[in-house]
Structures are given as C-alpha cells and as structure tokens.
Amino acid sequence: MCSHKRCRVAEQHQDQGTATRPEEDAIAGSVKDAQIKICPPHTGFxxxxxxxxxxxxxxxxxxxVPFGYIAEGLRLSNSEMDRLSGSEVKNLLRERKLVLILDLDHTLINSTRLHDISAAEMDLGIQSAASKNDPDRSLFTLQGMCMLTKLRPFVRKFLEEASNMFEMYIYxxxxxxxxxxxxxxxxxxxVYFDSKVISNSDCTQQHQKGLDVVPGADSxxxxxxxxxxxxxxxxxxxxxxxxxxxFAASCRHSGQSLSELMQDERESDGALATILDVLKRIHTIFFDLGVGTALSSRDVRPVIKRMRQEVLQGCKLVFSxxxxxxxxxxxxxxxxxxEQLGAVCCSEVDPSVTHVVAVHAGTEKARWAVKHKKFLLHPRWIEACNYRWHRQPEEDFPVPGLKEDKGKEKVAEIAHL
Structure with a gap:
C-alpha cells in the first residue's frame, strides 16, 4: 500500500456497511445507538x-490471506483483498508508479555470522571496520545477532532513484x-519501506514467495x-x-571472496546500477502515453518479456x-x-549459426566455428547477458583449449553480426 497513505486496515472499514441497533453501555447501563458492521461475511480478523x-x-x-507485516495477527478475506488490490492499483497508476519487490541476501546485501569470518578477513580487520562510526560506511555489525552485513555497492542511490518510479517492498x-x-x-x-517488510513468517506457502500478500501486485x-x-x-x-x-563464507566453493581480494563491485556499472537502467526502461515503456491501451489494462509482465527477448535477438546458437x-x-x-533472451537455439551447425557455445575448443562443432569464423564462446556468456540485460562482448568469454594457428585472426577480431 502507498506508504504515505497507509493507515490501519481496521480504521478503513469503520464507516463501511453499518447499521444502527441499541447496545447496552457497560459502564452507565444506558442504551445508545452504536454503528456496527453487518457480519458475516467477515472482511478480516x-x-x-x-x-x-x-x-x-x-x-x-x-x-x-495473512497480512502480519501490516498489523500483527491480521488476516483479510479474499473479497476484501480484491477490493484493496483494486484501490491500490488505482492509487499507483495515478502516481505513475509500479511495484518493486526486493530480496535482501545476495541481492541488496551479503551477511555472515561472526564465527564464520575467515582468517584472512580477520587479518584485514573487517570486523573492526564494521564498528566504525562512519555515516558513509557499507559494513555493519548487527548487534544481538552476531552477524556482519555488507551493503551492495550503489544500493543507497538505487533505492533513492527507484523510489521515484516504484512502491517498494522488502521480501x-x-x-x-x-x-x-x-x-x-x-x-x-x-522513507522507502515503512511497514512493507515481508519475511518468511508472512509467506502463504512453505519455501515459496508469492505476490498474494502484496495488494495489487500481479500486473x-x-x-x-x-x-x-x-x-x-x-x-x-x-x-x-x-x-x-x-564474505568468504558466502563463496566457499567459488574461490576467494571479494573481501579477501580487497575488491568490490563498481558503483558505476555494477549489478544494481545495471538493473536500475533496466527498471527505468520498464517504467518508461509501461507508462508510454503513445500506447493506445488504458493504463488500467496494462501489464508489466509482457514488457519484461519483450525487453528480455531483445538481448540476443538475431543470434543463432549451437551448443557443443x-x-x-x-x-x-x-x-x-x-x-x-x-531462448528467453531472444536467441534461436539448434542442435546442428549450418551457415546461419552465429555462435557455438562450448566448454572446450576440441569438439567438432568448436573447430567448425573457428574454421568458419563464427563466435566460439563459453556458456558463461549467456549467463552474463542474462544478468546484464545486454549482449556482452564475446571475446571476454573464451573457450579453454583454443589454440589458433599462426596468422589466423584472434577470436576477438571475428566479424560481428
């Protein structure tokens, strides 16, 4: 619900569907008129x-539907949920806003338990850095939880700019x-979330997140x-x-952590900066005044799908x-x-194939790609395109074992489409 208009759900119903009846005053013993809702049906508990x-x-x-994150112990009927959702959609569209659902761990932050801090991280003084009284720091100690939390680079700017386009929830x-x-x-x-913090106790299905606890969210x-x-x-x-x-405990099976390498994502072109640009495009397309359909009948899901399909449009891939x-x-x-990124995938090579995806350069199809000057690249290229929402430079994803004959062009110089 729009945060600046949020009020207790019970108060929203005090004037709805009322009838007058005499009710005994428990203190004075007098009879007075009292406004009560005609139940059933009950709108909520x-x-x-x-x-x-x-x-x-x-x-x-x-x-x-349980709505404990709004008021402890609150449950709304399905019909009341539909009514609130309709009202919320109208409010959002009037303010030209969409809904943004934000995960925490590994999306906006990374947390670790204090006893999981590696020796290398201890030597770097990571725990003491989290205790510094610096308003611009991104490393924090969670008092009482024995944890350290690192904010993802660019997250504060991301939230500030996204709040102009979206009603935001933590989930x-x-x-x-x-x-x-x-x-x-x-x-x-x-400023951004108010009471819109949804946790595991608010989920209506075990081990699953759902939009049923977010009014008006589906479209x-x-x-x-x-x-x-x-x-x-x-x-x-x-x-x-x-x-x-x-943190090291977060990537035990994938080499050294960013903290141990004394590195971090760049604010200018890291994950959140990249996705903020995607969100801006989604918002612009959804609210495009040139589209003939009414705002109330629009749906953000086809917008997301169409934008995703543009990433590898025109590419034809063979996997080896x-x-x-x-x-x-x-x-x-x-x-x-x-395929979701817009590429055409096939099992056999032909002249129309543009990319061969392989994990080793010694396969028959990989050698065909080199011979016919097609892109030969590692599967990580597809993952990178998926995360970045943009076709990534093929030369950044070479296939192990690729040995070029003297005088041949480098893979990076293979002609683009």
Missing part, C-alpha cells in the same frame, strides 16, 4: 477476532527480526531476486539478480557438449535462458 463485529475466528468458516525468506534490522540499515529514515510488480526457485508462480515478474558474494548426452538439450536451463 486481527488476533483471531473480527475487527468489525468481534466474533472469534474459530467460530467462523473463514479463509483469508525475504529470512526471519522477521533480521529483515527489520536490515531494513533499518537500508532505509534509516524509514504491476517487478521482482528482483537471486533465486528463481522461490518464485514458481511469478517467474514472469522476476528479474534474476547476479548473486553478491562479499555443454549438456549431458542422455538429456534433451531443449529442457536444459542454459538452452531455455538463451
């Missing part, structure tokens, strides 16, 4: 009691107390998350984020020994990802 008539939820046949599978502490770090002035929501699996019902809303691994031989390549994640 707080703490197990209908917030209109006071009936106990256990005595009623009531199903609804994490972490615990409520942790989510609230991180929200305080990201939004110390409580207006853009989701930023590093994990696709938790959004099974809303993949069309999802922009998959490249994981932010700052990238997938297990006993699996259908059309069912593999990399194949599907390339």
């Amino acid at each position: 707080i703490g197990g009691l209908c917030y209109i008539c006071g009936k106990n939820q256990d005595e009623e046949d009531f199903t609804g 994490t599978m972490g615990f409520k107390a942790y989510a609230i502490e991180i929200a305080k770090l990201l939004d110390p002035g409580n 207006l929501a853009v989701v930023l998350d590093d994990t696709e699996y938790v959004w099974q019902k809303h993949k069309e809303n999802l922009i998959l984020m490249e994981r932010y691994h700052y 020994r990238v997938f297990p031989s006993d699996c259908r390549p059309q069912h593999q994640i990399m194949w599907k990802m390339a």
Whole structure:
C-alpha cells in the first residue's frame, strides 16, 4: 500500500456497511445507538477476532490471506483483498508508479555470522571496520545477532532513484527480526519501506514467495531476486539478480571472496546500477502515453518479456557438449535462458549459426566455428547477458583449449553480426 497513505486496515472499514441497533453501555447501563458492521461475511480478523463485529475466528468458516507485516495477527478475506488490490492499483497508476519487490541476501546485501569470518578477513580487520562510526560506511555489525552485513555497492542511490518510479517492498525468506534490522540499515529514515517488510513468517506457502500478500501486485510488480526457485508462480515478474558474494563464507566453493581480494563491485556499472537502467526502461515503456491501451489494462509482465527477448535477438546458437548426452538439450536451463533472451537455439551447425557455445575448443562443432569464423564462446556468456540485460562482448568469454594457428585472426577480431 502507498506508504504515505497507509493507515490501519481496521480504521478503513469503520464507516463501511453499518447499521444502527441499541447496545447496552457497560459502564452507565444506558442504551445508545452504536454503528456496527453487518457480519458475516467477515472482511478480516486481527488476533483471531473480527475487527468489525468481534466474533472469534474459530467460530467462523473463514479463509483469508495473512497480512502480519501490516498489523500483527491480521488476516483479510479474499473479497476484501480484491477490493484493496483494486484501490491500490488505482492509487499507483495515478502516481505513475509500479511495484518493486526486493530480496535482501545476495541481492541488496551479503551477511555472515561472526564465527564464520575467515582468517584472512580477520587479518584485514573487517570486523573492526564494521564498528566504525562512519555515516558513509557499507559494513555493519548487527548487534544481538552476531552477524556482519555488507551493503551492495550503489544500493543507497538505487533505492533513492527507484523510489521515484516504484512502491517498494522488502521480501525475504529470512526471519522477521533480521529483515527489520536490515531494513533499518537500508532505509534509516524509514522513507522507502515503512511497514512493507515481508519475511518468511508472512509467506502463504512453505519455501515459496508469492505476490498474494502484496495488494495489487500481479500486473504491476517487478521482482528482483537471486533465486528463481522461490518464485514458481511469478517467474514472469522476476528479474534474476547476479548473486553478491562479499564474505568468504558466502563463496566457499567459488574461490576467494571479494573481501579477501580487497575488491568490490563498481558503483558505476555494477549489478544494481545495471538493473536500475533496466527498471527505468520498464517504467518508461509501461507508462508510454503513445500506447493506445488504458493504463488500467496494462501489464508489466509482457514488457519484461519483450525487453528480455531483445538481448540476443538475431543470434543463432549451437551448443557443443555443454549438456549431458542422455538429456534433451531443449529442457536444459542454459538452452531455455538463451531462448528467453531472444536467441534461436539448434542442435546442428549450418551457415546461419552465429555462435557455438562450448566448454572446450576440441569438439567438432568448436573447430567448425573457428574454421568458419563464427563466435566460439563459453556458456558463461549467456549467463552474463542474462544478468546484464545486454549482449556482452564475446571475446571476454573464451573457450579453454583454443589454440589458433599462426596468422589466423584472434577470436576477438571475428566479424560481428
């Protein structure tokens, strides 16, 4: 719900559907007129009691959606949820805003437990750096949780600019107390999120995130998350984020951490800066006044899909020994990802093929690519294009084992499309 217009849900209903009846005053014993809601149907319950008539939820046949992040113990009926969603959509469109759902861990931040700090990180003084009283620092100690948290570069500017285009929610599978502490770090002035912090206790399905707890979100929501699996019902809303691994404990199986290397993502062209540009394009296209359809009938999901398909449009890919031989390549994640980015994927080479994707240069198709001056590159190229929403330079993703004959052109000099 729009934060500056947010009020307690119960207060929104106090004047709706009322009738007058005599009610005994418990103190004075007098009879007075009291405005009460005619129930059932019950629009919602707080703490197990209908917030209109006071009936106990256990005595009623009531199903609804939990909204504990708005008010503790709040559940709304499906019909009331539909009413609120319709109202929220009107408010958002009037303000020319969409909804932005933000994951925390590996998307906006990276956290680690104090006892998981590596020896190298200890030698670098990472824990003491988190304790410095510097308003511009990005490394923090979570008091009482024995954790360190690193903000992803550019996150503060990202939130500031995104807030002009989106009504923003935090949505994490972490615990409520942790989510609230991180929200305080990201939004110390409580400008962006207010009470819109959704945690694992607010999910309506185990191990899954859903837009059913966000009013009016389905057609207006853009989701930023590093994990696709938790959004099974809303993949069309999802922009998959490249994981932010700052601490050693976060990348135990992928070499040294950014902290140990004393490196970090660049603010100017890191993941959040890149995605902010994507969000700006989505917002511009959605609210394009030149489109003939009414705003109320527009849907952000086709916009996301169309923009994604532009990334590798015009590319025709062949995969060479990238997938297990006993699996259908059309069912593999990399194949599907390339198609979602607009590429045409096929199993055999022909003159129209533009790229051969391989993990080693010794395969027959890889040698064909070199002979016919086609792009020969590693599968990581597709992943990079997917995360960056832009076709990446092919020469940055060479295939191991590629040995060029003397006098041949380098792969980087192969003619572009």
